[in-house]
Amino acid sequence: MNESHPAATVTLIPGDGIGPECIAAVRRVIAAAGAEITWEECEAGAAVFRKGDPTGVPRETIDSIQRNGVALKGPLETPVGYGERSANVTLRGVFELYGNIRPTRELPGVQAVFAGRQIDLVVVRENVEDLYAGIEHMQTPGVAQGLKLITRKGCEKIVRLAFEIARSEGRAKVTCSTKSNIMKLTEGLLKRTFEEIAAEYPDIRTEHLIIDNLAHQLVRWPEQYEVIVTTNLNGDIISDLTSGLTGGLGLAASANVGRDVAIFEAVHGSAPGIALRGVANPTALLLSAVMLLRHIGASAAADRIEHAIVVTLEEGRKLTPDLTLQEHAVTTDEYADEIIRNLGRQSPHWRIRERRPLSLAGVSARTPPLRVDRRRVVGVDVFIEAEAGAAELGAALERLTGAELRLKMISNRGTRVYPPFGRQPDCPDHWCCRFVLRAPQGEAHDGLIVDLLGRLSSAGIRWMHVEKLQDFDGVPAFSKAQGET
Numbered sequence: 001m002n003e004s005h006p007a008a009t010v011t012l013i014p015g016d017g018i019g020p021e022c023i024a025a026v027r028r029v030i031a032a033a034g035a036e037i038t039w040e041e042c043e044a045g046a047a048v049f050r051k052g053d054p055t056g057v058p059r060e061t062i063d064s065i066q067r068n069g070v071a072l073k074g075p076l077e078t079p080v081g082y083g084e085r086s087a088n089v090t091l092r093g094v095f096e097l098y099g100n101i102r103p104t105r106e107l108p109g110v111q112a113v114f115a116g117r118q119i120d121l122v123v124v125r126e127n128v129e130d131l132y133a134g135i136e137h138m139q140t141p142g143v144a145q146g147l148k149l150i151t152r153k154g155c156e157k158i159v160r161l162a163f164e165i166a167r168s169e170g171r172a173k174v175t176c177s178t179k180s181n182i183m184k185l186t187e188g189l190l191k192r193t194f195e196e197i198a199a200e201y202p203d204i205r206t207e208h209l210i211i212d213n214l215a216h217q218l219v220r221w222p223e224q225y226e227v228i229v230t231t232n233l234n235g236d237i238i239s240d241l242t243s244g245l246t247g248g249l250g251l252a253a254s255a256n257v258g259r260d261v262a263i264f265e266a267v268h269g270s271a272p273g274i275a276l277r278g279v280a281n282p283t284a285l286l287l288s289a290v291m292l293l294r295h296i297g298a299s300a301a302a303d304r305i306e307h308a309i310v311v312t313l314e315e316g317r318k319l320t321p322d323l324t325l326q327e328h329a330v331t332t333d334e335y336a337d338e339i340i341r342n343l344g345r346q347s348p349h350w351r352i353r354e355r356r357p358l359s360l361a362g363v364s365a366r367t368p369p370l371r372v373d374r375r376r377v378v379g380v381d382v383f384i385e386a387e388a389g390a391a392e393l394g395a396a397l398e399r400l401t402g403a404e405l406r407l408k409m410i411s412n413r414g415t416r417v418y419p420p421f422g423r424q425p426d427c428p429d430h431w432c433c434r435f436v437l438r439a440p441q442g443e444a445h446d447g448l449i450v451d452l453l454g455r456l457s458s459a460g461i462r463w464m465h466v467e468k469l470q471d472f473d474g475v476p477a478f479s480k481a482q483g484e485t
């Protein structure tokens with residue numbers, strides 16, 4: 001049965017491990033549901049890394065996605081000893097797929113700890129920033145540093161996306177969750193942006209929860225959540241947790257969306273332990289394809305497939321081994337056949353959520369960078385590698401400060417150790433030495449900083465990293481160490 005949606009060309013990446021077998025099953029179901037799709041099959045992942053492409057994503061694949069604007073993707077692996085970067089993260093970065101949408105809804109007939117609780121929520125995870133930018137440096141042979149990058153623009157986009165999803169799906173509440181109590185500038189930026197943008201959506205209730213409390217609440221009262229918006233690492237963990245609440249990775253779908261491109265994929269990975277055995281559950285990928293069909297306007301086919309999945313699970317006659325006892329289980333293909341047989345049937349207990357089209361254009365409109373009227377450099381943090389203790393290093397640095405800059409304090413992993421603040425922690429050889437202006441209204445211009453660094457080097461002090469301390473419109477734009485006055 002065909003429906004009147006514009007015929008679409010979709011990039012298809014079978015991926016690694018269980019990817020190709022799940023993709024084959026999904027293609028059969030979509031064809032049987034009558035959606036008019038031309039698949040453009042492309043490579044990415046392990047085979048590409050092994051051919052010597054360190055990105056794991058060939059140019060032809062990038063061009064195909066760019067051309068079509070929409071892709072269905074199996075899981076991708078980074079084989080040990082081949083690329084350093086994940087092909088998934090590369091795709092998200094190349095196409096600025098800033099939003100990762102992960103719905104979790106209780107499905108009938110699926111055994112889960114929370115069965116019967118009517119869980120129906122969406123995690124909206126920021127997808128390109130945070131620690132996933134992967135900007136890491138070994139600062140000393142024994143100290144690693146990763147940069148947690150959060151931008152106001154990134155926060156605006158993900159927050160607006162969460163509110164737009166709530167509106168399009170008729171949901172009443174959006175919960176923002178961060179670790180802003182500890183990371184006030186980075187995680188706090190999402191919280192502040194959320195609170196500001198919430199004013200534009202007066203029809204939607206809002207709340208903020210610290211992420212550890214959200215984890216706790218989710219395993220106590222998951223049904224209280226509708227849309228959860230959060231940063232990249234928090235969202236990665238929380239969305240795996242929410243998929244576990246309703247039956248596991250075999251059922252968890254997702255979409256990666258940007259301004260011009262959307263890539264749909266299961267939440268799960270390549271599951272190498274069960275690959276090529278024909279036992280993988282294709283539902284997660286199929287539900288991702290259902291999201292894709294709605295995205296391209298093929299809602300009737302999407303609805304038919306969703307109903308057929310629900311009927312198949314509810315009747316439970318033919319299920320893959322992750323959903324039933326081994327002796328009753330069927331193969332991936334037999335399960336797909338059962339879904340195809342059930343196309344056109346509907347469960348009396350299941351209602352498909354009504355949706356208005358999601359408007360992404362307004363979400364990712366190019367916003368200019370934030371500007372401030374007055375900015376001033378008031379000092380500098382110099383990160384130093386030294387085996388000496390805090391008192392010895394402090395005394396050496398005091399001797400090297402000039403007329404303009406003074407040593408305010410030294411901290412070790414965020415706690416002040418010089419001048420001493422209570423008991424000395426067990427300090428590794430990595431010190432943050434904070435130099436500030438002696439004259440409060442002055443400016444720590446580059447010459448002063450370069451001069452200071454030159455003096456440190458001449459004295460044989462090894463510095464690796466320098467961070468200017470800025471003041472924006474009179475507000476310090478840097479964090480204080482524990483114990484810093």
Ligand code: NAD
Pocket residue numbers: 018074075076077078088249250265266267268269270271272273274279280281282284322
């Ligand atoms: P995984 O999701 O592949 O497997 C975790 C567990 O869930 C395993 O027990 C697996 O058998 C089971 N499982 C997953 N999907 C299933 C399905 N459809 N049916 C039945 N059981 C299923 O996670 P992992 O083992 O941590 O990762 C394996 C590889 O996948 C790694 O190389 C990882 O980097 C990659 N990965 C890729 C993606 C992606 O492409 N988006 C996501 C996660 C992991």
